Amino acid sequence: xxxxxxxxxxxxxxxxxxxxxxxxxxxxxxxxxxxxxxxxxxxxxxxxxxxxxxxxxxxxxxxxxxxxxxxxxxxxxxxxxxxxxxxxxxxxxxxxxxxxxxxxxxxxxxxxxxxxxxxxxxxxxxxxxxxxxxxxxxxxxxxxxxxxxxxxxxxxxxxxxxxxxxxxxxxxxxxxxxxxxxxxxxxxxxxxxxxxxxxxxxxxxxxxxxxxxxxxxxxxxxxxxxxxxxxxxxxxxxxxxxxxxxxxxxxxxxxxxxxxxxxxxxxxxxxxxxxxxxxxxxxxxxxxxxxxxxxxxxxxxxxxxxxxxxxxxxxxxxxxxxxxxxxxxxxxxxxxxxxxxxxxxxxxxxxxxxxxxxxxxxxxxxxxxxxxxxxxxxxxxxxxxxxxxxxxxxxxxxxxxxxxxxxxxxxxxxxxxxxxxxxxxxxxxxxxxxxxxxxxxxxxxxxxxxxxxxxxxxxxxxxxxxxxxxxxxxxxxxxxxxxxxxxxxxxxxxxxxxxxxxxxxxxxxxxxxxxxxxxxxxxxxxxxxxxxxxxxxxxxxxxxxxxxxxxxxxxxxxxxxx
Numbered sequence: 001x002x003x004x005x006x007x008x009x010x011x012x013x014x015x016x017x018x019x020x021x022x023x024x025x026x027x028x029x030x031x032x033x034x035x036x037x038x039x040x041x042x043x044x045x046x047x048x049x050x051x052x053x054x055x056x057x058x059x060x061x062x063x064x065x066x067x068x069x070x071x072x073x074x075x076x077x078x079x080x081x082x083x084x085x086x087x088x089x090x091x092x093x094x095x096x097x098x099x100x101x102x103x104x105x106x107x108x109x110x111x112x113x114x115x116x117x118x119x120x121x122x123x124x125x126x127x128x129x130x131x132x133x134x135x136x137x138x139x140x141x142x143x144x145x146x147x148x149x150x151x152x153x154x155x156x157x158x159x160x161x162x163x164x165x166x167x168x169x170x171x172x173x174x175x176x177x178x179x180x181x182x183x184x185x186x187x188x189x190x191x192x193x194x195x196x197x198x199x200x201x202x203x204x205x206x207x208x209x210x211x212x213x214x215x216x217x218x219x220x221x222x223x224x225x226x227x228x229x230x231x232x233x234x235x236x237x238x239x240x241x242x243x244x245x246x247x248x249x250x251x252x253x254x255x256x257x258x259x260x261x262x263x264x265x266x267x268x269x270x271x272x273x274x275x276x277x278x279x280x281x282x283x284x285x286x287x288x289x290x291x292x293x294x295x296x297x298x299x300x301x302x303x304x305x306x307x308x309x310x311x312x313x314x315x316x317x318x319x320x321x322x323x324x325x326x327x328x329x330x331x332x333x334x335x336x337x338x339x340x341x342x343x344x345x346x347x348x349x350x351x352x353x354x355x356x357x358x359x360x361x362x363x364x365x366x367x368x369x370x371x372x373x374x375x376x377x378x379x380x381x382x383x384x385x386x387x388x389x390x391x392x393x394x395x396x397x398x399x400x401x402x403x404x405x406x407x408x409x410x411x412x413x414x415x416x417x418x419x420x421x422x423x424x425x426x427x428x429x430x431x432x433x434x435x436x437x438x439x440x441x442x443x444x445x446x447x448x449x450x451x452x453x454x455x456x457x458x459x460x461x462x463x464x465x466x467x468x469x470x471x472x473x474x475x476x477x478x479x480x481x482x483x484x485x486x487x488x489x490x491x492x493x494x495x496x497x498x499x500x501x502x503x504x505x506x507x508x509x510x511x512x513x514x515x516x517x518x519x520x521x522x523x524x525x526x527x528x529x530x531x532x533x534x535x536x537x538x539x540x541x542x543x544x545x546x547x548x549x550x551x552x553x554x555x556x557x558x559x560x561x562x
Contacts, residue, residue, distance in 0.1 A: 045124075045126050046127075047079050048123040051073075069096065091115050095112050174201060177189075177205055177209070187213060241253070242257050243321060246321050248272050263276075309324075309326075412451055412453055413452075414451060414560050417491070420450075424461035437477070439478050440480065442479065459533070461493075463529075464491075479492075488559055490554055499549055500545040511525060511528040541553070
């Protein structure tokens with residue numbers, strides 16, 4: 001039957017209390033015995049000595065009065081305690097009775113004194129014997145108490161030394177075991193050969209550690225399996241992929257990414273992104289690249305083009321990391337270059353015959369060549385309009401091919417903002433007058449110069465004004481504003497037409513995009529080319545629109561600091 005810890009502590013305290021009671025009892029016993037012996041000596045022998053002393057004094061002062069002697073003799077007769085003392089006292093009584101009846105008693109007085117001395121000697125001898133007994137008892141008591149105290153001290157010291165360890169050692173082992181479990185050392189066990197509460201706690205701890213160990217190994221196997229499967233999936237991706245957690249630690253990099261970075265897996269996985277960026281220029285570029293523009297990487301001596309995409313990884317707690325994906329767009333880039341070259345070639349080839357046909361149309365309109373009837377004049381005018389439209393489309397396609405080829409030729413210089421908008425208005429004034437659209441210009445005073453390409457800026461403003469006039473109702477107004485916004489000059493063109501729905505606003509600057517439901521003709525390239533030109537001049541372009549209330553297109557170009 002196991003004894004509980006509380007019972008053991010109680011028994012230990014009872015044991016110490018029993019030792020204390022034992023030492024106290026033995027000490028009390030011997031002390032009481034010594035006191036009793038001393039009391040007997042005082043009561044029995046010292047009283048007799050006192051009686052005999054008084055009787056001797058009475059004889060020395062004898063006047064015939066026997067009262068003092070008689071009182072002490074009676075007291076002695078009542079205090080006979082030692083062997084031979086009764087006979088000696090009886091002899092003294094007999095001689096004293098004779099002494100009182102004789103007048104000449106010198107001889108009897110001597111006998112009385114001898115009798116008294118005999119009684120005194122008997123008690124003195126008894127006192128010496130009893131004193132020896134008391135001394136022996138005291139020595140025995142001292143010895144016994146010393147032995148018992150020594151034994152109790154040894155037992156108490158052993159108890160004091162071992163009992164705290166009896167309580168503290170299991171607690172220490174449990175603390176060490178709990179810390180090991182907290183550090184995921186599930187192989188830790190506590191061995192206590194005990195059947196009390198500590199033993200039960202150790203067994204419970206070992207059972208818990210065993211279950212955690214099983215759980216850890218089972219989870220570890222699953223995690224390793226999932227890790228291998230994830231690595232297989234990642235390496236099977238055709239696009240280069242690099243995973244980074246929210247602390248900036250690189251989690252994985254597939255084979256394609258390692259090939260592009262020209263590093264090994266061990267040099268990337270588990271490292272901080274800042275450390276790898278300091279060692280690898282391409283990775284540093286990828287961390288800092290935020291635009292969606294394609295970039296070129298030389299792989300095995302060949303040029304390849306890539307687009308960077310950053311995919312955030314999130315769970316219920318929020319974003320926990322991201323994956324950098326590099327899409328190889330080299331085949332598309334090659335097709336795009338071929339398309340651009342094809343458009344440029346076709347545009348140049350078509351522009352020559354169109355210019356020739358335009359010249360022929362002008363000749364037909366000349367009266368010196370011959371007169372045309374009204375029907376012929378109408379046909380010539382239609383041909384002229386179609387020819388102009390085709391020339392405009394070809395011009396836009398040439399501009400587009402220039403943008404796509406990355407060969408935008410800019411002549412940046414200080415340009416007068418007011419003069420640029422004036423020239424643009426003069427260019428579109430015939431179109432505005434034809435629709436009876438009034439152009440209102442609102443310009444701030446003392447406008448600074450802008451840093452821009454004068455020809456491209458005029459082309460953009462003309463394009464915005466043309467669109468505003470085109471989508472404005474007849475006999476309406478187009479507001480043109482020029483103002484200073486921080487360190488830039490902002491041009492805005494506001495019409496009051498049908499407006500653009502909110503869902504189409506992000507797409508209006510895409511190539512070939514036309515707002516659904518519009519009946520106006522066009523290539524859908526004007527705004528896209530304008531955006532490319534503006535960004536090439538370090539400017540910005542944007543739009544605000546409300547359906548039924550019109551649209552406002554605005555561009556901003558850097559101002560020249562005086």
